Amino acid sequence: MTEFIASRLSSIRIRDLVDILIVAVLVYNLIKILRGTRAEQLSKGIILILVLTQISESLELYTINWILSHLITLGMVAILIVFQPELRRGLEFIGRSSSFRKGMGLGAKRTNALATEITSAVGSLSRQKIGALIVIERQTGLSEIADTGTALDSFISSGLLINIFIPNTPLHDGAVIIRGDRIVAAACFLPLTDNRNLAKDLGTRHRAAIGVSERSDSLSIIVSEETGAISTAENGKISRHIDLTTLEYILDQVYEPKVQPLENLMDKIGGTDHEGKD
Numbered sequence: 001m002t003e004f005i006a007s008r009l010s011s012i013r014i015r016d017l018v019d020i021l022i023v024a025v026l027v028y029n030l031i032k033i034l035r036g037t038r039a040e041q042l043s044k045g046i047i048l049i050l051v052l053t054q055i056s057e058s059l060e061l062y063t064i065n066w067i068l069s070h071l072i073t074l075g076m077v078a079i080l081i082v083f084q085p086e087l088r089r090g091l092e093f094i095g096r097s098s099s100f101r102k103g104m105g106l107g108a109k110r111t112n113a114l115a116t117e118i119t120s121a122v123g124s125l126s127r128q129k130i131g132a133l134i135v136i137e138r139q140t141g142l143s144e145i146a147d148t149g150t151a152l153d154s155f156i157s158s159g160l161l162i163n164i165f166i167p168n169t170p171l172h173d174g175a176v177i178i179r180g181d182r183i184v185a186a187a188c189f190l191p192l193t194d195n196r197n198l199a200k201d202l203g204t205r206h207r208a209a210i211g212v213s214e215r216s217d218s219l220s221i222i223v224s225e226e227t228g229a230i231s232t233a234e235n236g237k238i239s240r241h242i243d244l245t246t247l248e249y250i251l252d253q254v255y256e257p258k259v260q261p262l263e264n265l266m267d268k269i270g271g272t273d274h275e276g277k278d
């Protein structure tokens with residue numbers, strides 16, 4: 001027995017170890033991604049069916065084995081249908097990761113002015129505790145989302161942004177979509193995240209901001225109506241209690257990325273709270 005094990009071990013090559021390591025890393029990351037999502041229960045179900053299929057085969061229970069193996073085929077089709085949004089999101093994410101983040105080509109002076117206008121509006125809304133949700137489009141087009149609201153196509157100004165979110169006015173409910181130096185639309189409906197690991201105090205405004213950031217490379221800015229706190233959402237992650245200096249810096253980077261992609265930057269700034277838990 002020991003001879004058998006020794007002979008097997010001696011036949012293992014470096015490339016086999018690399019192969020195993022890569023698969024282990026992939027499986028580990030897949031488990032991390034699935035944890036807390038609705039795919040977790042489904043994965044458990046699939047693993048159970050696979051185990052039962054093997055058991056029924058070795059026990060020669062042919063009818064049960066036939067049913068279970070057909071169930072797996074059906075299950076694969078069902079997965080493609082049920083998880084179509086997640087699969088689309090994943091593929092979009094891979095597509096985005098392969099391309100370097102571009103600026104908006106507006107020039108440093110214009111970029112600074114825009115970042116200042118948006119920051120000033122957010123600061124004012126925050127001080128007055130007026131709820132707001134602003135989404136800045138980057139490479140992923142947000143036209144479908146903009147179509148759910150009221151088209152504006154106006155230059156960005158602090159005054160206009162503040163005005164849009166004044167309570168009980170026609171456009172205050174929903175999100176503003178910004179593309180480059182223009183406010184494309186207001187009162188837009190965003191997709192909500194179904195992340196179950198978020199802090200309980202995050203309501204639908206914050207969940208909508210996270211939802212759109214999962215489906216696109218946009219940056220969302222949220223002002224809480226309850227506390228006036230400013231947060232940003234990007235790549236499905238929320239950073240809470242952002243101060244105005246940091247916000248202006250983030251906006252500068254969105255419009256004119258200088259050093260590195262924003263996700264690295266956010267980690268450097270600190271205060272990144274991926275689950276949004278305090």
Ligand SMILES: Nc1ncnc2c1ncn2[C@@H]1O[C@H](COP(=O)(O)OP(=O)(O)OP(=O)(O)O)[C@@H](O)[C@H]1O
Nearest residue numbers: 131173174175189190203204205206208224225226
């Ligand atoms: N899917 C959505 N798309 C865009 N805006 C939304 C969406 N869902 C909710 N909102 C906005 O959020 C408001 C409700 O906010 P809610 O109080 O539930 O969220 P919250 O995250 O607790 O924020 P706050 O701290 O401001 O209370 C709505 O009136 C609407 O303006």
